[in-house]
Amino acid sequence: MTRILITGATGQIGSELTLALRDIYGQEQVVASGRKHPPSTAIRESGPFVYLDVTDSRGLAELVASHNIDTIYHLASLLSAVAEAHPQRAWQVNMDGLTNVLEVARKQGCRVFFPSSIGVFGPTTPPDHTPQDTIQQPTTIYGITKLSGELLCNYYYKRFGVDCRGVRYPGLISHVTRPGGGTTDYAVEIFYAALSGVPYTCFLGPDTRLDMMYMPDAIRAAVTLMETEGSRLSHRNGYNITAMSFSPEELATAIRKHIPTFSMRYEVDPVRQAIADSWPRSMDDSVARREWGWQPHFAMAEMVSDMLAKLNSSMEKGE
Ligand code: SER
Numbered sequence: 342m343t344r345i346l347i348t349g350a351t352g353q354i355g356s357e358l359t360l361a362l363r364d365i366y367g368q369e370q371v372v373a374s375g376r377k378h379p380p381s382t383a384i385r386e387s388g389p390f391v392y393l394d395v396t397d398s399r400g401l402a403e404l405v406a407s408h409n410i411d412t413i414y415h416l417a418s419l420l421s422a423v424a425e426a427h428p429q430r431a432w433q434v435n436m437d438g439l440t441n442v443l444e445v446a447r448k449q450g451c452r453v454f455f456p457s458s459i460g461v462f463g464p465t466t467p468p469d470h471t472p473q474d475t476i477q478q479p480t481t482i483y484g485i486t487k488l489s490g491e492l493l494c495n496y497y498y499k500r501f502g503v504d505c506r507g508v509r510y511p512g513l514i515s516h517v518t519r520p521g522g523g524t525t526d527y528a529v530e531i532f533y534a535a536l537s538g539v540p541y542t543c544f545l546g547p548d549t550r551l552d553m554m555y556m557p558d559a560i561r562a563a564v565t566l567m568e569t570e571g572s573r574l575s576h577r578n579g580y581n582i583t584a585m586s587f588s589p590e591e592l593a594t595a596i597r598k599h600i601p602t603f604s605m606r607y608e609v610d611p612v613r614q615a616i617a618d619s620w621p622r623s624m625d626d627s628v629a630r631r632e633w634g635w636q637p638h639f640a641m642a643e644m645v646s647d648m649l650a651k652l653n654s655s656m657e658k659g660e
Pocket of ligand 1: 483
C-alpha cells in the first residue's frame with residue numbers, strides 16, 4: 342500500500358498536492374510535513390501533519406521509518422529570488438535537503454518525486470522551443486541546485502536503483518497558497534491586485550515572456566508521472582512540461598477582458614529581470630507527451646477565467 346510523505350507541504354504546490362494525493366490514496370496514507378506551524382485548516386483536518394526540517398537527516402529518517410513511508414514527494418525548496426538573496430541557505434535547503442531525502446530513500450526503499458524547474462536553463466540555452474536535452478548552464482543558485490538535483494536523482498536511480506522521477510515546472514499560477522519568492526510570482530500577485538480593484542506594479546518588464554502553468558495541471562503532472570510504468574521513461578528526471586507562454590502585458594490584457602478597469606505599471610526589479618532573461622521563453626515538452634502522456638488542460642484564457650472565479654470566491658469568504 343502506498344504510504345506517502347510530502348515535504349514542503351505548506352508551500353504553493355504542497356498545499357494543493359497534499360489534498361489531491363489524500364483524495365487518491367486515502368487521508369491517513371499521506372503524511373504532510375513542513376516547517377510552518379500550523380498548516381492550513383484543510384491540511385490539518387484532512388490527515389496527519391508533522392513538523393519536519395529537511396536538513397535534519399535523522400528526523401527525516403525516523404519519520405520515514407515510523408510512518409512506513411514508501412514514496413516521498415520532496416517539495417521543500419527555496420525559490421529563485423529568495424535563493425539569490427540567500428545563496429548559502431539555498432544550497433543547504435535545496436541540496437542538503439535533497440541529499441537527505443535520497444539517502445533515506447536508498448536505505449528505506451522509497452520512491453521519490455523531485456520538482457525541477459525552468460531555472461535549470463541559462464543564457465546559453467536556446468530560449469525558444471527549448472529542447473528536452475540541451476545546453477544547461479544556469480547562472481542562478483536556484484538553477485544550479487535544481488540542475489544538480491536532477492543529476493543526483495538520475496545518479497541514485499542508475500547507481501542504487503532508487504526510483505526518482507521529476508519534471509521541470511514553469512512558473513506556477515495558483516489561488517490557494519501564494520508562491521514564496523520566485524521570479525514568476527507576478528503572474529499570481531497580479532490576480533490579487535485585479536480583484537482588489539487596485540493597480541498592480543509589475544517587477545518584470547512588459548515583454549518578458551516565460552512558460553507558465555495552472556496548478557491543477559501541475560498537480561496532475563506529478564501524479565501521472567509517478568503512476569507511469571517505469572519502463573516507459575527514458576529520462577526519469579527533469580522532464581520539460583509547459584502549458585502556456587506569455588508576457589506580463591499579455592496577461593494584463595487577458596485579465597482586462599474580465600476586469601476592464603484593471604491597470605498595471607512597471608517598476609523593474611533588476612535581480613528578478615536578470616533571472617527571467619536567463620530562462621527560456623517556451624519549452625518543447627514533446628518528450629513528456631510521448632513518454633508518459635503529458636497534456637495540459639488549461640491554456641491562458643481558461644486559466645484566467647478559472648483563477649479569477651476561484652480567487653474571487655476565496656477572497657469573499659476571507660480565506
Ligand atoms: N517559479 C519558480 C521561480 O520563479 C521557477 O521554478 O523561482
